[in-house]
Amino acid sequence: MSSLSDRFDPEKIEKPLYQAWLDSGAFKPDPKSTKKPFTLIMPPPNVTGVLHIGHALTMTIEDVIVRHRRMQGFNTLWVPGTDHAGIATQMVVERDIQKKENKTKHDLGREEFLKRVWAWKEESQGTILSQLRTIGCSADWSRLAFTLDEGPAKAVRETFFRLYKDGLVSKETAMIQWCPRCRTALSDLEVKFGEQNGHLWKIRYRLKKDPSQALIVATTRPETLLADTAVAIHPDDERFEAFRGQEVIVPLVDRVIPIIQDTYVDREFGTGALKITPGHDPNDYEIGKKHKLPLLQLFDDQAAINETGGKYKGLTREAARKKIVQDLTDQGLLEGETAHRHNVGQCDRCKTNVEPRVSQQWFVDAAVLAAPAIEAVETGKIKILPKEWEKTYFEWMRNIRPWCVSRQLWWGHRIPVWYCGKCAETIVAVDDPTVCPKCQAKELVQDPDVLDTWFSSGLWPFSTLGWPDKTLDLKTFYPTNVMETGFDILFFWVARMIMLGLRMTGEVPFHTVYLHPMVRDEYGQKMSKTKGNVKDPLEIIQVQGADSLRMYFCLNAYHGRDVRVTESGLEGSRNFVNKLWNAARFVLMRFEGVSKEHIKREDPFNQWIWTALQETKQEVSTALAEYRFYEAAQLLYHFTWDTYCSRFIEITKAPEQMAWRQAEKDSTALQVLEELLRLLHPIMPFVTEEIWGKLPVKPESKLLINAPFPVMDPKRVFKEGKEQVEGLFAVVDAIRTQRGIYDISPALEMTAVVVGAEKVIAFLREQAGLLKSMARLSVVEFKEALPDRKSYVMVAPRPGVQVFLVRKELGEVEIALEKMKKDAAALKQAIDRARIKLASPDFVSNAPAEVVAGVKDQCADMESKFRTIETYLKENA
């Protein structure tokens, strides 16, 4: 057995250990195994670049889940993958080419541009995969998937085909959100609204009948007046009595349009008159349809004015606005201009203001798919955790609108639709058609558009397992168990996986959705490159190792909305890894050569640590089962540091103990460590595996990753041992506290007298040596009674046991008396509260018996303690 190095050096151990896991085949489950399967599909990171700290959180939690399940004996599969991320990746590559070559994608052409994106993807994916390994992800790399791979592509086509056949995807002309920079349609979810400073302009629309009169219309977008096809007023608005049924002249273009009446108009806003531009505003579009107004398309795909705009043709939106305001002013048609803050939609990816636009797009009838998806969550077939998110899910699903899935991009799954050049037939097929099934013509043109990235992501839980083929993987590992991801993509992704999963496979894609919080900086700010507050997980790992970052996430990922990453917190988890390392180092050094067989019987100290371990195991397994990783981590942190290190190991150090119990207790120290390593392994795989490798006794498995996760053993719960040892600690703590109060140096000699009935103090007497070393006493005496109490200072650690310290050894006794008085007062208050409770017939008759009994016991304890202090204070008054 070689020992552990003095200092824990994560950089040195992590790579070889990861390789050892890989080599052992631990990550790769056998689909033919008879063990119960457990499946988790990794949310595929976008191949836009490198992983950020949010990914690190995701991967940590998922790896904890997966390692825990694997150790529990499940046939565990974690499928890794990456996402082509259509619009996002296309944009970063465009930017890259722009920066390096000053070219646009149109300069390169579709084919060449796609070549560049694939090259980008290769590099980015490589980086991402190596980062995942650095974090410690125990995913099955043999099943690595990419959303544009052949398998997932087949799934995409099959799905599109089936939806088309069932009338659930169709080509429609509709108003959609358009990004003029990306030059593509967007789904509603891809548009983010934010407040912007703008203006409200009041413009004169002269009456056709009497141009000296005018209707004054308020708008934030004067440039769209070029495509106005009506002006609307509220039917009940008396102010506009004279205007009803009239026509007005659109300024600058002199087109005559009607004044319509619609209750949609808000009389309070602006002037009460609203210009209607059905081509460029979703609400106007609806009004236009209702009133059968003509629709004018004013902008081209880059939001520049087209021929509809006459002399304004070619101007951008922004330039046109300026020019039109100027022209209106010049012609005396501008009535006013006020500052106005309002919400404007932006492209989620490139932050360009979107332009609502009418165009032909493919739409999925989401409402039909949503119905069973809602039911699956209502009936509990799918559980969403934390539960609060279910309501959000229902809210969105019940108000779902058609999902625009076509994108005018180049990077993505080509829509499997062809048009016949001869008879214009639309052909939707899984395999590329060669002739038109209607007219046999060979001039077929594929739809140039690609699908929304989330369309292929929506199939991910089963497309990665081989669907639509009936593969063994699919049979064994589907439906999957858990979908673990951030709440920010509940609608984008989770909802769509549920809808498409149910529709395509007839089964829920997963049984549980666990939504983790978002990573923020220490001030609660979102991390972003522009703010400069981004923390690179790889940098943290390089400095302090993967384990401490993982432990940090587990300790801090509460069920809230965000997890803040702070320097001091990271330091804390680093210290914890160090603590474990050193404890292991000490135990291994001290107890080298000890074997398991030395255990003969359980002494109270062993009983106590075993009991504490069983309690911890019980609580940890409950916490993990309920996805409360923070709780599991905290329990283990506390057990390791406070119970195992600060108490148990310290006990083993006492020289008086060593003489007669060394071999036995040493062996317990090792065995508890061994279980502790298994408990900590899912959270901190590297350091635990490294220590595991040095254990003299490895009962279960050569590699910790394959060792069984500890389960609570009721046979190792010992009430007496636990109580005895806790009683001893109470005495030790009380003396230590006095030492603190009196500022007595640990070097100073102290004498303690333990007073109590022999029965009660027998164990303390037996452990006199330990008591002395733990409380740093020079002398300890045991007595049934103490006659000359005045020369002592009393501490009352437990009912029935009093501990006295020699007065003259303490110096200023008044400090202690003051403190005792304070304690007594607090105690008195608590006793009074308890007595009032116990005296109330309502409490005694209504509260459960065990609560009443608990209060009674506690009250008795407090009273006995209080009496002791009172008596002592009186004696010393």
Add this chain to the structure above:
RNA sequence: GGGCGCCUAGCUCAGUUGGUUAGAGCGCUGCCUUCACACGGCAGAGGUCACAGGUUCGAGUCCUGUGGCGCCCACCA
């Protein structure tokens, strides 16, 4: 406009169905270079649980209202 969440120690947050004297980490104070660890040890201080009502034998926990903060959805030009 609709919805969700938060307000507990100086800071960041736990606190499961209401039930013993409300917890942790960090920070702070004092003492300690004790033979695993100063990335350490021992001890300590610090909270009217945002506020106001209510339900209950009993409220940090449930209900109503008020104030403050955050997020999501919808997008009145």
